[in-house]
Amino acid sequence: MSDKSIVWHQTSVSKQDRQALNGHKSCIIWFTGLSGSGKSTLANALAKALHEQQVRTYVLDGDNIRHGLNKDLGFSPQDRVENIRRIGEVAKLFVDAGIIALTAFISPYRADREQVRSLVEDGEFIEVYVKCPLSECEQRDPKGLYKKARAGEIPEFTGISSPYEEPEQPEIIIETDRLSVKEAVEQLLRLLKDCQIIS
Numbered sequence: 001m002s003d004k005s006i007v008w009h010q011t012s013v014s015k016q017d018r019q020a021l022n023g024h025k026s027c028i029i030w031f032t033g034l035s036g037s038g039k040s041t042l043a044n045a046l047a048k049a050l051h052e053q054q055v056r057t058y059v060l061d062g063d064n065i066r067h068g069l070n071k072d073l074g075f076s077p078q079d080r081v082e083n084i085r086r087i088g089e090v091a092k093l094f095v096d097a098g099i100i101a102l103t104a105f106i107s108p109y110r111a112d113r114e115q116v117r118s119l120v121e122d123g124e125f126i127e128v129y130v131k132c133p134l135s136e137c138e139q140r141d142p143k144g145l146y147k148k149a150r151a152g153e154i155p156e157f158t159g160i161s162s163p164y165e166e167p168e169q170p171e172i173i174i175e176t177d178r179l180s181v182k183e184a185v186e187q188l189l190r191l192l193k194d195c196q197i198i199s
């Protein structure tokens, strides 16, 4: 709902001012993929590598956000849409704050990811498709959720009983059944340099 009586306030310190102070640009690095594909692992490994280079980062992670901001949401299609909408808005605030936001959510719907892309300026949304075959994710099963989903204990589980729409034109595809975490981080750092987010 939009309200014409609410006016957007310009701030006295701009995004550009904050980026200049930090010495790097800000953006959203949006990791998407199946549960167990490696989104959290890669987002955290990249954040650590960036932090070591004095780059300001913040990781928004599925499980953590669902404990707080989005604890009222479940896994129905409507709730997943709202989950990603809110996270997109939060990530946009981080970009405005001059920080690189790394998000690790399944974000199964293409339209929702594209909606987040449209919230920020060109080049500020980097979609990382964390690609891993369902069979491999299921074998990893770091939280034992696939086993429960197969047993019918978790309804609407992504990849089993709920869809995952692959990105059509992600900025990068990381195949975690082929690359090590170290190799993936190297590729991502190279991409950030090529996109002139970091120097």
Ligand SMILES: Nc1ncnc2c1ncn2[C@@H]1O[C@H](COP(=O)(O)OS(=O)(=O)O)[C@@H](OP(=O)(O)O)[C@H]1O
Pocket: 034, 035, 036, 040, 062, 063, 066, 075, 079, 080, 081, 083, 084, 104, 105, 106, 107, 108, 143, 145, 154, 155, 156, 157, 158, 162
């Ligand atoms: N039904 C169902 N489907 C998928 N995932 C489930 C489900 N129920 C619980 N979980 C756990 O919740 C994590 C996914 O939350 P997300 O916020 O990333 O999901 S979504 O983007 O709204 O689809 C996901 O975490 P990750 O394994 O880190 O992806 C699961 O641990």
Ligand SMILES: Nc1ncnc2c1ncn2[C@@H]1O[C@H](COP(=O)(O)OP(=O)(O)O)[C@@H](O)[C@H]1O
Pocket: 033, 034, 035, 036, 037, 038, 039, 040, 041, 042, 104, 140, 142, 175, 176, 177, 178, 179, 180, 181, 184
């Ligand atoms: N190349 C890789 N990249 C990322 N994770 C990997 C890789 N190889 C094995 N793994 C393992 O796969 C699991 C991925 O879990 P997690 O990062 O929580 O995935 P997600 O956040 O997508 O659910 C971890 O146990 C991780 O150690």
